[in-house]
Amino acid sequence: MPDWQGKSKGNPLLGYRIIFFVCTRLGVSTAYVLLRFVAFYYYLFSRRSSRNIYRYFRDRQNYGAIKSLLKTYRNYYVFAQSLLDKVIVMAGIENKFTYYFDGEQNLQDIAERRGGGILLSAHVGNWEAAGHLLSRLNTPINVVMFDGEYEGIKEFFEGITGRRNLNVITIKEDLSHIYIVGEALSRNELVCLHADRFMEGNKTMTREFLGSPAKFPEGPFALAAIYKVPVSMVFAFKETSRHYHFYGSEAIQREQYETKEDFVQRLMGVFVQHLEQKIKMYPEQWFNYYNFWE
């Protein structure tokens, strides 16, 4: 079992407040410099996470030992930058970020159908930083997050920006969030789900991913099969310190003749293929700090 417990380390609210303070008082460039030290601290003292990321570079990306060590530090730094960028964008702090939106029409097509849809993503890159572009779709969007990831974020962002047109659905142990997701889809809204992590007890399916078997949660794919809504794979990656590349794949939908199980298999296959392709393009932006292949 992967040891992801649905909780992020430390105090996220304090972290977001510090980032907000530094960005607004000292500027984004200064904040990036400070992040180098923060990243180095985690590199040295988060041994378990560092070991898992190091193994990812060594075993899954086939890098040498020295390169893997350097990339592990680099991974922390890019992750810290991504968190900072997320705060800057979502809090509306003035910035010079530029975006390339690859496949926007695919998402527009889903939104214009007004029949609901699922956007599948993963803990890679930083789709939240480019996520405000989704507001151009002019349709309600629900983001499904683990309780631990969400803790503090809502309070922080609502405190500085007021309520946004982005609804967060938190994942509950009693699985009651599944009904909330279902209700959102019934209202023809878009639901964004991360389809790479799962909690103990969840149904999973195993797929070959970066050369080794890995488990993926069945839930997000089963929901798409049950509601027969179009599904797009969405990812956003940082390409330079100020530029993001957003990807939205062509929509996939369960065919009339297709059984639920067949569609779940097909969709998971396509998702894993997209994820693998993207993480080979942006290997530093893999942000699952546990043994994903355990």
Place this chain on the structure above:
Amino acid sequence: MHREIIIEKVNRFLVAEFEIDAGMITPEANLGETLGLDSLDYIDLGVVIESNFGFKVKHEDFATMETFQSLYDYVILHVGEKVQP
């Protein structure tokens, strides 16, 4: 819609959707155990009922449906309500 027609329709979509032998369905059999339902399957069942009978099932209502008979009764009750003027 007649009671027998509703029961037949329910049984038909249960067999098709949950891929079980029709012989396993008896009024007194346990719904969850017979179909092997988990949370996602209950969502699925709700969607199938809605598409076949045109009314939404509240997820908390599934707690009252222990047997196939209670499922039939629930659907019959709501189909009856739907056709009321």
